[in-house]
Amino acid sequence: MRRRTWLLSAAGAAGALVVGWGVLPQRSRLGSGALMLRSEGEVPLNGWIKIAADGSVVLAMPRSEMGQGVHTALPMLAAEELDVPLSSVRLEQAGADAIYGNVSMLVASLPFHPLEDAEGDGSLSVKAGRWIVGKLARELGINATGGSSSIADLWDVIRLAAATARASLVGAASLQWKLPAEELVVKDGVIRHASGKSVGYGEVARAASGTPPGAVKVKDRKEWTLIGRSLLRLDLPEKVDGRARFGLDVRLPGMKFASVRLCPMLGGSVGAIRSEKGLSMPGAERLVMLPALGGSTAGFAVVGRTSWHAQRGASAIDVEWHQRPLGGLDSRQIEAELEAAVRTQSGHVFYERGDAAGEERSGKLVEAWYHAPYLAHATMEPMNCTARVAAGKVEVWAPTQVPEMARGIAARVAGVSTDDVIFHTTLLGGGFGRRLEVDVVAQAVRIAMDCGGAPVQLVWSREEDIRHDFYRPMQVARLRASIDSGGRVTSLRITSAGDAITPRWMERGLPMLSGPFDTPDKTTSEGLFDLPYGIATQRIEHVATRMGVPVGFWRSVGHSHNAFFSESFIDELASAAKIGPVEFRRELLKDAPRHLAVLNLAAEKSNWGGALPAGRQRGIALHESFGSIVAQVAEVSLVEGKPRVHRVVCAIDCGTAVNPGVIAQQMEGSVLFALTALLHGRIDIREGAVQQGNFHDYPIVRLAQAPSVETWIVASGRPPQGVGEPGVPPLAPAVANAIFALTGIRRRKLPLAA
Amino acid sequence: MELLINGKTVSADVESEMPLLWVLRDVLNMTGTKFGCGIAACGACTVTVDGLAVRSCVVPASSVVGKKIRTIEALGTPEKIHPLQAAWIAEQVPQCGYCQSGMLMAAAALLEKNPKPTDADIDAAMTNICRCGTYQRVRAAIKRAAGIKV
Numbered sequence: 006m007r008r009r010t011w012l013l014s015a016a017g018a019a020g021a022l023v024v025g026w027g028v029l030p031q032r033s034r035l036g037s038g039a040l041m042l043r044s045e046g047e048v049p050l051n052g053w054i055k056i057a058a059d060g061s062v063v064l065a066m067p068r069s070e071m072g073q074g075v076h077t078a079l080p081m082l083a084a085e086e087l088d089v090p091l092s093s094v095r096l097e098q099a100g101a102d103a104i105y106g107n108v109s110m111l112v113a114s115l116p117f118h119p120l121e122d123a124e125g126d127g128s129l130s131v132k133a134g135r136w137i138v139g140k141l142a143r144e145l146g147i148n149a150t151g152g153s154s155s156i157a158d159l160w161d162v163i164r165l166a167a168a169t170a171r172a173s174l175v176g177a178a179s180l181q182w183k184l185p186a187e188e189l190v191v192k193d194g195v196i197r198h199a200s201g202k203s204v205g206y207g208e209v210a211r212a213a214s215g216t217p218p219g220a221v222k223v224k225d226r227k228e229w230t231l232i233g234r235s236l237l238r239l240d241l242p243e244k245v246d247g248r249a250r251f252g253l254d255v256r257l258p259g260m261k262f263a264s265v266r267l268c269p270m271l272g273g274s275v276g277a278i279r280s281e282k283g284l285s286m287p288g289a290e291r292l293v294m295l296p297a298l299g300g301s302t303a304g305f306a307v308v309g310r311t312s313w314h315a316q317r318g319a320s321a322i323d324v325e326w327h328q329r330p331l332g333g334l335d336s337r338q339i340e341a342e343l344e345a346a347v348r349t350q351s352g353h354v355f356y357e358r359g360d361a362a363g364e365e366r367s368g369k370l371v372e373a374w375y376h377a378p379y380l381a382h383a384t385m386e387p388m389n390c391t392a393r394v395a396a397g398k399v400e401v402w403a404p405t406q407v408p409e410m411a412r413g414i415a416a417r418v419a420g421v422s423t424d425d426v427i428f429h430t431t432l433l434g435g436g437f438g439r440r441l442e443v444d445v446v447a448q449a450v451r452i453a454m455d456c457g458g459a460p461v462q463l464v465w466s467r468e469e470d471i472r473h474d475f476y477r478p479m480q481v482a483r484l485r486a487s488i489d490s491g492g493r494v495t496s497l498r499i500t501s502a503g504d505a506i507t508p509r510w511m512e513r514g515l516p517m518l519s520g521p522f523d524t525p526d527k528t529t530s531e532g533l534f535d536l537p538y539g540i541a542t543q544r545i546e547h548v549a550t551r552m553g554v555p556v557g558f559w560r561s562v563g564h565s566h567n568a569f570f571s572e573s574f575i576d577e578l579a580s581a582a583k584i585g586p587v588e589f590r591r592e593l594l595k596d597a598p599r600h601l602a603v604l605n606l607a608a609e610k611s612n613w614g615g616a617l618p619a620g621r622q623r624g625i626a627l628h629e630s631f632g633s634i635v636a637q638v639a640e641v642s643l644v645e646g647k648p649r650v651h652r653v654v655c656a657i658d659c660g661t662a663v664n665p666g667v668i669a670q671q672m673e674g675s676v677l678f679a680l681t682a683l684l685h686g687r688i689d690i691r692e693g694a695v696q697q698g699n700f701h702d703y704p705i706v707r708l709a710q711a712p713s714v715e716t717w718i719v720a721s722g723r724p725p726q727g728v729g730e731p732g733v734p735p736l737a738p739a740v741a742n743a744i745f746a747l748t749g750i751r752r753r754k755l756p757l758a759a
Numbered sequence: 760m761e762l763l764i765n766g767k768t769v770s771a772d773v774e775s776e777m778p779l780l781w782v783l784r785d786v787l788n789m790t791g792t793k794f795g796c797g798i799a800a801c802g803a804c805t806v807t808v809d810g811l812a813v814r815s816c817v818v819p820a821s822s823v824v825g826k827k828i829r830t831i832e833a834l835g836t837p838e839k840i841h842p843l844q845a846a847w848i849a850e851q852v853p854q855c856g857y858c859q860s861g862m863l864m865a866a867a868a869l870l871e872k873n874p875k876p877t878d879a880d881i882d883a884a885m886t887n888i889c890r891c892g893t894y895q896r897v898r899a900a901i902k903r904a905a906g907i908k909v
Contacts, residue, residue: 072855072891237851244856245844247791247831251857254790262785287774311785312794313777385795385803385857385890434793434857435890467796666851670893674854677892700800700888709882711894 034143034162035169036104038214041065042097048210050173052104053166054083055097056210060194062089064163066096067105069150069406070240071436072674073729074667077238078156079163081663085231086167086223088191089206091239098430101409101423103146109158110149111142113631114507116527118356119535147515150406151441151558153631153727156663160725164223172218177209180216226661226722235666240432252404252431255391257460263452264315265295265465266322267304267473270693271554272329274303280323283307289318293452299414299444300513300555302473306452312464331553333693336379336479339552343481344374346502352548353525355534359542364496368487371581373574375484376754377566379688380477380559381470381695383703386434388465390449394419395458399426399450404433406440410514414443418450437678438558442475443514471703472695475557476688478504480566482533484574486540492582494593497540499533501570502548504556523549528558532567532734537600537629538575538593554690560678561733564630568734569683569741569755572626576742577751586625586742587613599658600627602719603634606656610717611638618642621651624743626735632726633659637676637735639712641743647758648744650680650712655732657716660723668728669716675732676714681706683737684758760824764789765833775821779813780804782820783830791831791860795888802887805861805868806830812868812884831860834867843867846904854891862887866901875905 036052043049046058055063064083070076080094099105112135121131171191178196179186181204189196197203226232243249268274275294283289288310297303307322309315346352391402392415399419405411408430416423433440449463465473480503487496505526511519526549534545559565579589587608594601604627607613611623620642627636640652655672662668685704689696697703741752761770762782771786783789783806792815795803799814806815807829835841843866853859862885869876869884876884881898889897902909 070855072853074854237848238853240856241848241851241853242837244853244859245847245863246835246837246840247789247860249856250790251793253794256788256790311777311781313781313785316797383890385793385801385855385888387794433855435855437890464794467798670851670854670896673895674892677894678890680892699798700796701798705801705888705890706892707888708885708894708897711892711898713895 034104035166036102040100040102040104048214050170050210050214051166052102053163054170056170056174056206056213058207060205060207061093061095062087063095063097065099065105067099067148068155068159069430069433069436071150071406071433071440073671074238074664075150075155076240077236078663078667079159080239081231081236082160082163083167085229086164087171087194089194091231091236093194101412103143105148106142106146107149107154107158108139108142110152110154111147112139113152113154114527116355116525116530119537148407148409149441150436151438153729153731156725157632157727165221168223169218169221172221173213173216174206174209176216176219177212178204181209181212232661232663234664236664238667249432251386251434252391252402253386253389253434253464255402255431255462257391257393260391260460260462261290261308261456262310262312262315263306263308263461263463264312264319265304265306265448265463265469266319266324267302267469268326269472270326270328271302271334271690271695273693274327275305276325276327278305278322278324282323283318283321286318286321288314291455292322293455295448295451298418298447298451300442300475301444301448306448306463308452308456308461316466328693329553334553334690335692336688336690339479339554340376340481342552343479343502343550346548346550347481347483347500350502350548352500352502352546354544354546355525355530356543356545361496361498361542361544364542365485365487365498368489368495369581370485370487371578372483372485373577373753375482375570375573377480377569378686378755379479379554379690380682380686381474381688381697381703382437382439382559383471383705384435384437384439387467387470388445389463390445391460391462392449392453393458393460394450394453397421397425401426401446401450402429402431403446404431404440405443405446406433406436407443407514411443411446414447414514415450418447419454437560438562439474441510441558467700468698471698475555477559477565478506478554478556482570484570486574486578488578488582492584494540494578496542498543499545500548501530501533501567502550503529504552504554505529505549506556506558506562509556510558525549528563530563530567532564532628532630533571536571537597539596540593561630561730564628564730564734565682566755568626568628569737572628572735572738573741573751573753576738576745580745590627600629600634603627603636603656603658606717606719607636607638607654610656610715611654613638622743622746624739624741624746626738626742628731628734630727630731630734633657633728633731635731635735637739639736639739639743641740641747643747648684648740649710650740653712653714653736655714655716656719657728657731658719658721659726659728659731660721661725662718663725665718668718671728672716672732673714675730676736677706677711679733679736680712682756683740684756686756760821762820762824762828763826764828765830771820773820776819778816779806779818779820779823779828780815783815789830789832793857793860795858800888801858802865803858803861805864805887807864807868810868810871812865831864834863841867842904843870843900846900849903850896850900852893852896852900854893858887858889862889862897866897869901870905875907876901
């Protein structure tokens with residue numbers, strides 16, 4: 006069994022999965038039909054599947070659509086097992102039950118090295134750790150869309166739920182007709198028998214709800230008709246004509262609008278409101294003071310007739326801000342402190358193999374320091390949330406990746422029980438990890454409490470969004486390796502420093518689960534401690550700091566900067582060994598056949614080593630994250646000294662490719678997201694205040710600068726893994742490695758165009 | 760004031776300096792046009808005024824009285840889809856989709872003026888920001904709608 010799938014793949018997800026869940030669950034994640042919304046004419050068959058009168062299928066959907074295509078790929082799994090066309094699956098927001106929680110995401114957060122649970126090599130403690138966390142995750146039922154885990158987590162669950170529903174439907178027809186179930190076939194939701202009898206799902210659904218499914222088997226991959234095809238996304242028709250409803254598009258009768266101004270200094274507060282003259286402006290109605298909520302900085306909101314009236318009123322309030330009690334934060338000073346931490350502190354050792362320090366005494370020593378800045382997410386849809394608080398009940402509409410956490414904080418802020426909070430998840434205009442936070446939900450509920458029962462839509466300005474994000478933490482790393490006379494890497498030592506994200510996030514959103522001290526956070530060292538390269542001695546440690554800047558998960562999290570460090574450094578070692586970057590990696594990957602195959606595919610499809618236009622060079626990088634392995638080759642030139650990326654070739658092994666079209670979209674999107682960060686992305690903090698504020702000083706790559714991106718997918722019989730994030734990490738090192746090939750200069754500090 | 764939006768005269772009781780974006784979204788409940796930055800930097804709020812692409816977050820409503828305003832809601836309908844919308848689906852352009860109303864209106868303005876744009880024309884006209892990185896598909900879809908072979 007491979008990592009991450011140990012819990013779920015009792016009988017091998019690629020083959021037949023028999024009901025029973027061999028390994029774990031105390032209670033099945035199929036759930037009962039009572040969990041689904043009761044609607045006229047719809048018959049629930051379990052916690053995931055309802056059959057409508059016309060035979061169409063309703064699928065419970067706990068995961069958020071933020072562009073990554075899960076509202077197409079997950080229904081594909083249901084349609085496949087139910088033998089209905091994809092177009093006849095409708096989605097219904099899942100309720101709040103543990104069966105909808107994300108088990109895979111939590112299990113994947115454990116800091117185990119891949120070698121520790123390789124097949125036949127898994128230590129008992131690793132297995133026990135996974136088992137316990139899997140069990141806890143199942144009981145807690147934390148519903149989250151993140152960690153590129155939606156398909157990996159629900160792959161078995163939805164297919165089994167749909168196959169079970171199908172078995173009951175066929176079973177009901179079999180009983181009605183007194184014909185053996187094995188003789189019945191299903192096509193497009195119609196059950197048929199060779200005798201000419203036929204009945205639609207809608208007509209047998211009622212009987213099926215009382216028919217036991219018997220022994221259920223999900224399809225073997227050779228029986229698939231939908232999985233593996235680039236089916237058109239279901240969410241696009243409404244995204245091209247303005248019908249799609251994002252959080253910002255919620256409209257309710259009598260709705261008010263609110264705009265916030267938070268203390269510009271992170272962690273600061275409102276000293277005094279000097280003048281409320283903003284409230285006397287037409288359309289501005291009310292001032293609501295906001296304490297620090299959900300990890301936000303304190304400030305105030307103005308409620309008005311429209312967002313514009315609220316914004317105008319808020320800007321006209323004259324306020325005296327107070328710096329945080331510990332003094333203003335400064336990102337230059339933080340960088341110096343991180344460098345000192347790397348030099349002087351011993352951190353948590355995430356991986357140690359052999360005596361790396363001892364090995365350094367022989368051979369050629371290579372050492373390099375790498376830096377990554379704070380980054381904001383800058384989702385296109387600014388932070389927003391709509392809330393109504395009336396008669397002890399709360400109703401919330403929000404574009405969120407964590408509906409249950411959001412519901413929890415709404416209840417805490419309003420002082421009601423979570424049962425008194427009705428929560429609606431809208432479409433998300435981008436997430437990238439920013440919408441794993443619940444600060445805006447808490448603020449919207451707080452504001453709504455002062456609005457006499459009227460619904461209020463809180464919309465942040467872009468400036469508040471950039472200045473009050475939960476930033477990707479700044480990181481500094483020192484990498485050291487020794488190379489013998491044959492060009493072999495004999496040791497690798499990495500010490501990195503930066504804030505840990507997970508414990509801070511738990512404090513904000515799940516305070517009841519947050520402990521008195523921090524446990525080691527895998528996200529700090531992922532992409533450093535778990536490298537696929539066969540380096541005999543390694544010591545990989547991280548010093549977790551607490552600088553006071555709010556930090557959060559940013560698409561691909563630790564991998565996003567750690568891959569820049571590790572894959573640039575591997576290139577440095579290749580250069581020091583005087584071996585080509587591809588050849589050098591091949592040698593280090595000779596015991597990692599899947600990684601090697603991905604590397605070779607990228608090299609082949611990019612024509613590695615082939616001729617290029619003058620002034621252009623290639624760089625390559627390989628990185629595994631979220632269960633998938635991605636290699637990218639970037640073709641780069643320099644225009645007025647700044648890197649220009651022309652073409653990126655991606656190769657990916659993500660296990661089974663559920664929808665190759667969506668995977669290609671995600672690779673393209675990841676490349677562009679990473680390109681913006683590596684060229685321009687930086688957040689600077691001076692005297693506590695974030696210096697950037699909008700797209701003029703936090704620039705985003707535009708169409709004219711967009712490279713062409715090609716995606717090649719390795720055929721695989723393994724269970725599907727992540728695709729939303731794994732395309733991000735390799736780009737920065739691939740581009741930096743190309744710049745080295747062009748100029749001989751090694752760029753070790755992001756962003757590169759700064 | 761009276762505004763001519765999507766072929767209909769609509770009256771809105773708002774201040775003259777109120778940006779068109781907020782009149783559309785918060786007064787008229789036409790939410791297809793999006794708020795992204797408030798400083799005309801991202802293009803999420805793009806509509807056309809007399810056929811030209813404008814960023815409605817910085818256009819006072821009073822300045823477009825009497826002009827023909829067109830929003831995403833009238834680019835096409837599910838029954839009679841605009842060639843750009845069809846191309847957008849054929850090329851599977853949107854991901855999160857938030858910026859796509861503005862992208863489509865900017866593309867519509869481009870093709871109205873220049874039915875066979877070159878790559879350079881597309882680069883110059885399509886300066887909207889997309890965080891999902893759909894740019895090359897936007898380019899391909901514009902060419903498809905324009906009947907340009909690639």
